[in-house]
Amino acid sequence: MLADAAPPGFYAPDPYQERWLWVGVALVGLVMLWYGFVWWATRERPLRQVPGPGTTIEALRRDYLRQIDAVLRRARSGDVSDRQAHQQLSVLVRHFVQEMSGIAAPTMTLTDLTESGDRLVTVAETVATLYPGEFGTHRAETLEGSAALARQVVTGWS
Incomplete structure (x- = not known):
């Protein structure tokens, strides 16, 4: 079989633990939040055409x-x-x-x-x-x- 054909001392890689998947998803989410915040903070705001509320x-x-x-x-x-x-x-x-x-x-x-x-x-x-x-x-x-x-x-x- 194939397992018999592997050289002695060869070990298959360990699978990733599930928590690393969630860490990666969280990092991608944080980057997306950062870009969203930068866009929101630097967007062009409409000009105010009249004095503030309550001010004549x-x-x-x-x-x-x-x-x-x-x-x-x-x-x-x-x-x-x-x-x-x-x-x-x-x-x-x-x-x-x-x-x-x-x-x-x-x-x-x-x-x-x-x-x-x-x-x-x-x-x-x-x-x-x-x-x-x-x-x-x-x-x-x-x-x-x-x-x-x-x-x-x-x-x-x-």
Whole structure:
């Protein structure tokens, strides 16, 4: 027979234990879960078109106008420099636009804002006016004028 033909000292391989099958299945499952999580965490989410629940547009406008006034008060009292105040005004304008429209204005450069179309023209002009106050070595625009432009964007956005 065949068993008689095998050379002496030859042993057939031991079969795998059943637990290794389940370990392999669990590892494949974990890899699939990982890919699912990565897909879910990085998917493109729909843009929010209206302010959050319970927030009216007028309440949002009042809140941003109050924050603009607070920036002016802090600059007048000397708590922040004119440069910092210009930066804060720019941040406020960009975040207001994002909350009102869902457009990612806080992460857009001035070029991005300018090339975004008609909807962001006033925002791009306001940010362009604020840039010298934020980054320039000289005062290009008074802080009150910059705050007036920021108020104009907040009150005029539709």
